[in-house]
Amino acid sequence: MxxxxxxxxxxxxxxxxxxSLAGLRAAEALRDEGFTGELTMIGDEPHAPYDRPPLSKAxxxxxxxxxxxxxxxxxxxxxxWLLGTPATGLDVPGHRVALADGxxxxxxxxxxxxxxxxxxxxxxxxxxxxxxxxxxxxEDAERLRGALLNGPSRVLVIGAGFTGGEVxxxxxxxxxxxxxxxxxxxxxxxxxxxxxGRAAADWYHAAGVDLRLNTTVRALxxxxxxxxxxxxxxxxxxxxxxxAVVATGALANxxxxxxxxxxxxxxxxxxxxxxxxxxxxxNPAEDIFATGxxxxxxxxxxxxxxxxxxxxxxxxxxxxxxxxxxxxxxGAQHLRQPLPAFWSQQFGHYLKSIGVPALADQVAITQGxxxxxxxxxxxxxxxxxxxxxxxxxPRVLDGYAALIEARAPFPPALGATDGPAHPDIIDAAFPGxxxxxxxxxxGHTPSAIAPAPNR
Amino acid sequence: MITKPGPQPPSHxxxxxxxxxxxxxxxxxxxxxxxxxxxxxxESLEYDYAPEGGVRREVERAAAACxxxxxxxxxxxxxxxxxxxxxx
Ligand SMILES: Cc1cc2nc3c(=O)[nH]c(=O)nc-3n(C[C@H](O)[C@H](O)[C@H](O)COP(=O)(O)OP(=O)(O)OC[C@H]3O[C@@H](n4cnc5c(N)ncnc54)[C@H](O)[C@@H]3O)c2cc1C
Ligand code: SF4
Numbered sequence: 001m002x003x004x005x006x007x008x009x010x011x012x013x014x015x016x017x018x019x020s021l022a023g024l025r026a027a028e029a030l031r032d033e034g035f036t037g038e039l040t041m042i043g044d045e046p047h048a049p050y051d052r053p054p055l056s057k058a059x060x061x062x063x064x065x066x067x068x069x070x071x072x073x074x075x076x077x078x079x080x081w082l083l084g085t086p087a088t089g090l091d092v093p094g095h096r097v098a099l100a101d102g103x104x105x106x107x108x109x110x111x112x113x114x115x116x117x118x119x120x121x122x123x124x125x126x127x128x129x130x131x132x133x134x135x136x137x138x139e140d141a142e143r144l145r146g147a148l149l150n151g152p153s154r155v156l157v158i159g160a161g162f163t164g165g166e167v168x169x170x171x172x173x174x175x176x177x178x179x180x181x182x183x184x185x186x187x188x189x190x191x192x193x194x195x196x197g198r199a200a201a202d203w204y205h206a207a208g209v210d211l212r213l214n215t216t217v218r219a220l221x222x223x224x225x226x227x228x229x230x231x232x233x234x235x236x237x238x239x240x241x242x243x244a245v246v247a248t249g250a251l252a253n254x255x256x257x258x259x260x261x262x263x264x265x266x267x268x269x270x271x272x273x274x275x276x277x278x279x280x281x282x283n284p285a286e287d288i289f290a291t292g293x294x295x296x297x298x299x300x301x302x303x304x305x306x307x308x309x310x311x312x313x314x315x316x317x318x319x320x321x322x323x324x325x326x327x328x329x330x331g332a333q334h335l336r337q338p339l340p341a342f343w344s345q346q347f348g349h350y351l352k353s354i355g356v357p358a359l360a361d362q363v364a365i366t367q368g369x370x371x372x373x374x375x376x377x378x379x380x381x382x383x384x385x386x387x388x389x390x391x392x393x394p395r396v397l398d399g400y401a402a403l404i405e406a407r408a409p410f411p412p413a414l415g416a417t418d419g420p421a422h423p424d425i426i427d428a429a430f431p432g433x434x435x436x437x438x439x440x441x442x443g444h445t446p447s448a449i450a451p452a453p454n455r
Numbered sequence: 456m457i458t459k460p461g462p463q464p465p466s467h468x469x470x471x472x473x474x475x476x477x478x479x480x481x482x483x484x485x486x487x488x489x490x491x492x493x494x495x496x497x498e499s500l501e502y503d504y505a506p507e508g509g510v511r512r513e514v515e516r517a518a519a520a521c522x523x524x525x526x527x528x529x530x531x532x533x534x535x536x537x538x539x540x541x542x543x
Contacts, residue, residue, distance in 0.1 A: 072470030072529025341476040348496030
């Protein structure tokens with residue numbers, strides 16, 4: 001819908017909005033791909049790009065300071081940096097990004113990498129109380145760490161996804177009493193299904209965490225000075241607590257794109273397989289790209305779906321794809337898309353995932369067993385292997401990756417010595433599958449549903 | 456608020472990151488640079504992204520020893536950017 005800028009593909013002005021993992025890695029890749037023009041990095045955080053994964057782990061446990069999580073620059077990107085500067089609007093026909101300080105930046109090509117933020121607790125249910133936390137930024141981590149050092153009688157973690165589990169694990173390690181509420185029947189069920197999630201429940205219990213399944217928080221209540229004191233749970237229990245961490249998922253930072261004509265909402269920005277942002281009329285914008293946590297994009301192994309991957313590897317791998325297509329234009333060769341991958345470290349376990357377990361309908365334990373410390377779960381969809389999760393088995397996933405890429409049948413024939421010859425196939429037990437896992441409409445309309453495992 | 460890269464400082468502070476999707480917990484990095492890398496629990500690698508105190512040689516050795524090339528080294532060379540134009 002918009003003509004590419006007058007500048008050639010290797011010159012001109014590229015503006016990157018969002019100066020974190022995806023924005024930085026894309027900027028480096030732009031230079032690697034031969035872009036010699038003007039590069040501007042706009043970010044609302046006042047910090048040099050830093051890594052988020054340690055925030056819920058070593059930082060929260062006090063083993064690593066926030067000054068020690070800055071990301072390395074792998075090359076000089078010769079950019080102009082505007083940090084502490086939120087973008088507030090996008091004028092697509094005018095090729096300009098509006099900034100909060102009143103200025104605007106002209107671009108020939110734009111990369112959107114504004115990521116996601118933590119969903120907050122509603123104010124009417126106690127969200128404004130002192131002691132209610134989320135965890136997404138350095139400041140969030142420092143604030144929460146400070147609150148933990150005050151020795152609360154109990155920490156309440158709302159949500160047992162990856163972030164919730166990692167926070168609960170760090171708190172339990174620090175010797176604090178922890179309660180975790182989870183709406184569904186098992187931790188991690190949205191990302192890994194209830195079958196594997198039940199193994200994760202054992203990790204919580206072994207760490208002494210009070211895990212309340214099928215339980216929600218009705219309200220958080222404070223004292224007259226506005227400090228959190230109690231949580232009222234859906235089963236009527238009243239829990240005394242001074243620190244609550246809301247870990248109920250993430251919302252895409254797309255407000256600044258409203259009215260721009262891009263297919264963007266709280267779930268993200270829809271892109272095509274070249275990372276070009278889609279417009280609401282279903283066509284790609286030729287000179288606007290999106291990458292990282294904010295992007296919802298198709299993957300060749302899952303036609304007809306939009307995936308929002310929300311993980312570190314997605315930000316790094318897609319940044320390369322985006323830069324390639326930004327620099328080489330519409331005629332560029334397609335890059336091979338790597339399989340999605342993520343890891344988590346919680347309760348002393350190291351979990352690694354490859355492929356897209358969240359789309360599966362069946363699961364089979366192919367190595368170890370759910371009752372052992374180490375196991376591998378293979379995930380299948382309609383008889384095909386689509387994902388694998390390895391717990392404390394960090395060396396096995398390459399074999400599964402090759403089978404997933406080859407569209408191998410499920411359950412996979414592995415011949416692993418530590419697994420059953422014919423693994424039982426179990427229902428993967430994803431919650432709300434009747435509503436959550438439907439196929440996207442063709443044409444990538446923003447109303448389509450993406451089964452994204454939230455952090 | 457706008458910072459333009461100046462000439463690079465003579466000694467670039469070391470920065471590093473480990474791709475924990477790739478890491479296979481072999482532990483070579485822990486042997487090579489024990490003040491920078493460590494295992495938390497049995498298999499979960501933890502590390503300092505911005506180690507101080509002249510450990511560059513050890514960290515370079517760790518990166519070279521990693522059998523799956525999971526360790527990326529870089530610097531904080533570019534004027535990174537502070538909110539109020541402070542060059543670092
Ligand atoms: C606590 C925590 C633990 C995690 N642990 C793991 C893990 O163990 N394994 C794993 O695979 N992944 C993990 N992740 C996920 C991983 O950190 C993300 O996938 C990654 O940060 C995505 O990078 P991004 O650059 O796309 O988005 P972000 O890192 O969210 O960066 C977006 C940037 O854009 C900025 N921005 C937003 N709006 C604007 C605006 N209007 N104008 C200018 N700038 C704006 C934001 O402030 C931010 O700096 C974790 C995330 C968190 C929060
Ligand atoms: S040497 Fe490499 S694979 Fe081994 S623990 Fe270190 S980073 Fe991981």
